[in-house]
Amino acid sequence: MTMHVSHIRPATPVPAHEAPPVAGSELAEAIALMGARMSFPRNAEIYGEGEPTDFVYQLLSGTVRTSKILVDGRRQIGGFYLPGDLFGLELSDEHAFSAEAIGEVTVVFVRRSAVLALADRDGCVARQLWTATARELTQAQNRLLLLIKSAQERLAGFLLQMADRAGGGDAIELPMTRQDIADYLGLTIETVSRTLTALAEDAVIELPSARRICLRDRETLEFLNG
Amino acid sequence: MTMHVSHIRPATPVPAHEAPPVAGSELAEAIALMGARMSFPRNAEIYGEGEPTDFVYQLLSGTVRTSKILVDGRRQIGGFYLPGDLFGLELSDEHAFSAEAIGEVTVVFVRRSAVLALADRDGCVARQLWTATARELTQAQNRLLLLIKSAQERLAGFLLQMADRAGGGDAIELPMTRQDIADYLGLTIETVSRTLTALAEDAVIELPSARRICLRDRETLEFLNG
DNA sequence: CGGTTCGTTGAGATCGGTCAACTCAAGTGG
DNA sequence: CCACTTGAGTTGACCGATCTCAACGAACCG
Numbered sequence: 001m002t003m004h005v006s007h008i009r010p011a012t013p014v015p016a017h018e019a020p021p022v023a024g025s026e027l028a029e030a031i032a033l034m035g036a037r038m039s040f041p042r043n044a045e046i047y048g049e050g051e052p053t054d055f056v057y058q059l060l061s062g063t064v065r066t067s068k069i070l071v072d073g074r075r076q077i078g079g080f081y082l083p084g085d086l087f088g089l090e091l092s093d094e095h096a097f098s099a100e101a102i103g104e105v106t107v108v109f110v111r112r113s114a115v116l117a118l119a120d121r122d123g124c125v126a127r128q129l130w131t132a133t134a135r136e137l138t139q140a141q142n143r144l145l146l147l148i149k150s151a152q153e154r155l156a157g158f159l160l161q162m163a164d165r166a167g168g169g170d171a172i173e174l175p176m177t178r179q180d181i182a183d184y185l186g187l188t189i190e191t192v193s194r195t196l197t198a199l200a201e202d203a204v205i206e207l208p209s210a211r212r213i214c215l216r217d218r219e220t221l222e223f224l225n226g
Numbered sequence: 227m228t229m230h231v232s233h234i235r236p237a238t239p240v241p242a243h244e245a246p247p248v249a250g251s252e253l254a255e256a257i258a259l260m261g262a263r264m265s266f267p268r269n270a271e272i273y274g275e276g277e278p279t280d281f282v283y284q285l286l287s288g289t290v291r292t293s294k295i296l297v298d299g300r301r302q303i304g305g306f307y308l309p310g311d312l313f314g315l316e317l318s319d320e321h322a323f324s325a326e327a328i329g330e331v332t333v334v335f336v337r338r339s340a341v342l343a344l345a346d347r348d349g350c351v352a353r354q355l356w357t358a359t360a361r362e363l364t365q366a367q368n369r370l371l372l373l374i375k376s377a378q379e380r381l382a383g384f385l386l387q388m389a390d391r392a393g394g395g396d397a398i399e400l401p402m403t404r405q406d407i408a409d410y411l412g413l414t415i416e417t418v419s420r421t422l423t424a425l426a427e428d429a430v431i432e433l434p435s436a437r438r439i440c441l442r443d444r445e446t447l448e449f450l451n452g
Numbered sequence: 453c454g455g456t457t458c459g460t461t462g463a464g465a466t467c468g469g470t471c472a473a474c475t476c477a478a479g480t481g482g
Numbered sequence: 483c484c485a486c487t488t489g490a491g492t493t494g495a496c497c498g499a500t501c502t503c504a505a506c507g508a509a510c511c512g
Contacts, residue, residue, distance in 0.1 A: 068371075070452050076371055091360030096367065119353075126352040127345070133359045134317030140366035141322065145294075145302055147373040148412035151468065178491065186374035191468055193492055210476095210491060226296045377500070404459065414501060419460055436459060436508090453512100460507070467500080475492070482485090 027128040028086065030118060031058045035108035040101040047088060049098040055109045057088040062105030063175035066097035067183070077184035079139065080176060082165055086132055089115075102175050147186050149226070154185045155195045156224035159205065163215055170215040178210075253354040254312065256344060257284045261334035266327040273314060275324040281335045283314040288331030289401035292323035293409070303410035305365065306402060308391055312358055315341075328401050373412050375452070380411045381421045382450035385431065389441055396441040404436075 035058065040046055046057065049068055059081050066078035066087065078097040081087045087099060089112070119126040146157045158181065163172050174181070182189045196213075199205045204221060206214035215221060261284065266272055272283065275294055285307050292304035292313065304323040307313045313325060315338070345352040372383045384407065389398050400407075408415045426433045430447060432440035441447060 070371070072452060074374070076374060078367065091357060091364065096364070120349050123346050123349065123352060126349060126356070130352070130356040130359060131317060133356060133363055137359055137363040137366060138317065138322070140363060140370065141304065144366060144369060144373065145296075147370065148300070148302060177489095188469060189491080190470085190493085194468090197492075226298060403457095415459080416461085416502085417500060420500095423460075455512085456510085458507100458509080460505105462505080463503090465500105465502075467498105469499090470497080471495090473492105473494085476490085478488085478490105480485105480487080482483105 025128050026122070027115070027125050027132065028058060028084075030125065031056065031086070031110050031115070032108055034114060035110040037106065037108050040105045040107070042101060042103050044101045044105075046099040046101060046105075046107065047095055049095055051095050051098075053088065053090050053093050053095055053112055055088060056086065056112050056115050057099075057107045057109045059083050059085050059087065060106040060108060063102040064099055064105060064107075065102055065176065065180060065184075066099045068097045075183045076186075077180060079136075080180075080184070089129070089132060091133075102180070145226075151185075151187055151191050151195050152199070153224050153226065154187065155192065155199065156221045157226075158185060159213065159215060160218075160221055160225055170218070172213050172215070174211045174213060251354050252348070253341070253351050253358065254284060254310075256351065257282065257312070257336050257341070258334055260340060261336040263332065263334050266331045266333070268327060268329050270327045270331075272325040272327060272331075272333070273321055275321055277321050277324075279314065279316050279319050279321055279338055281314060282312065282338050282341050283325075283333045283335045285309050285311050285313065286332040286334060289328040290325055290331060290333075291328055291402065291406060292325045294323045301409045302412075303406060305362075306406075306410070315355070315358060317359075328406070371452075377411075377413055377417050377421045378425070379450050379452065380413065381418065381425065382447045383452075384411060385439065385441065386444075386447055386451055396444070398439050398441070400437045400439060 037060070040062075046064065047055070061083050064081040064085075064087060066081075068076050068078065070076065079087075080102075088095070088109070090096060115125075115129070119129050142157075142161075146154050149157070159172070162174065163170065166172050176184075178189045178192050181187075182192045185192070187195075196205070196207065200207045202220075204215075204217045206216055208214065263286070266288075272290065273281070287309050290307040290311075290313060292307075294302050294304065296302065305313075306328075314321070314335070316322060341351075341355070345355050368383075368387075372380050375383070385398070388400065389395065392398050402410075404415045404418050407413075408418045411418070413421075422431070422433065422439075425431045428446075430441075430443045432442055434440065
């Protein structure tokens with residue numbers, strides 16, 4: 001587990017540009033207050049698959065992906081996490097996925113046992129714990145819907161989701177590679193590339209550069225999304 | 227919502243042959259104790275997509291599927307529920323999927339508000355609420371893994387999972403149609419049929435009849451499952 | 453017996469995967 | 483400053499798994 005400790009300190013309120021408004025949540029606040037801060041360089045592993053789930057993390061800046069390598073070498077992406085998101089919170093005492101930094105990343109983390117103890121004392125926190133998991137479940141179900149559709153539909157859904165999570169604007173800056181997207185959507189990197197250029201040719205999106213995408217025709221994207 | 231009320235009564239312990247041993251859980255017990263009983267005929271809708279999530283259900287006998295119809299007519303199966311399973315418990319106050327009876331079904335149900343109130347009073351129940359959702363999340367993630375694989379691998383995973391949930395024996399009696407399986411796995415009914423006959427030709431499974439399946443070569447199935 | 457639902461099988465079309473070449477941008481070091 | 487390398491992304495040709503369309507078989511039920 002390669003990691004760079006930038007500074008570990010008890011508290012400090014989080015600057016607005018690092019953690020965007022999250023559902024005013026005692027849980028998130030508690031983590032921010034009780035937690036230690038840590039930074040990871042590009043591609044560093046934050047925790048590995050199978051490691052004990054000792055900590056719960058909140059992302060301050062950067063993007064994190066969770067992933068899992070199958071026996072045959074294929075990789076499945078569990079999800080992408082943006083600033084403000086909680087991750088690493090699992091029922092099992094072993095991580096089902098590993099978490100890696102996409103680019104430079106800063107997190108706060110606290111002991112899982114501390115969170116569980118807090119939940120036992122405070123019913124409000126307990127409910128937020130449930131809420132957080134339920135929200136991940138909803139997201140997983142939405143992704144299930146994506147995975148039964150065509151490549152075009154998967155990409156449309158992915159782009160809309162990313163635009164939504166990034167703040168709702170039409171211009172998105174994708175932090176992840178085509179390979180990450182492909183593994184997330186159950187496609188190959190070539191199909192992702194081809195489908196994006198096809199969407200650009202149909203003027204549904206614009207591709208100023210590989211990582212920058214502009215949604216031009218939300219109508220059509222929504223239609224493709226079903 | 228077509229339903230047949232067989233009898234609504236305050237309690238009665240559940241006979242063992244109807245509800246197999248479930249994780250000795252106050253939550254499930256509370257539902258069984260507080261709940262009313264209801265029966266549904268084959269293909270009846272227990273609740274519909276978009277309806278308020280007023281009730282939480284526990285399945286006593288039969289099989290339930292949750293599903294969702296997409297705009298273009300395709301259908302996605304949310305999951306299958308076997309006796310003892312809880313269903314209908316969602317974060318949102320509207321059901322994201324509808325629930326239907328596969329064959330004759332009996333359930334107990336209680337008001338969702340009663341469960342939430344109980345969770346507020348009893349931290350143990352609150353944790354079980356979380357646990358139940360986390361378990362569904364794990365299942366959803368496993369299905370995500372299935373959906374990125376080939377038809378053979380999906381079927382292998384499905385069969386192993388069903389055998390496991392049905393008690394671990396090698397002989398399974400599938401309650402659902404090929405269409406249900408296809409929609410669950412994101413395949414067509416023809417591909418499901420062909421893949422099953424192919425597995426039978428390879429002596430990996432036996433097909434005494436369409437709905438009865440015997441696992442002959444678990445080794446190979448596990449291998450296919452990754 | 454006819455109708456209906458469910459499942460199987462076949463032939464051809466299509467979408468996405470595989471393999472391979474090429475472009476482009478960003479270092480790196482002489 | 484420029485060759486060289488490296489990683490990411492795009493594009494093309496071909497192939498195979500899965501879908502589509504269609505016919506057929508089996509079980510069930512009035």
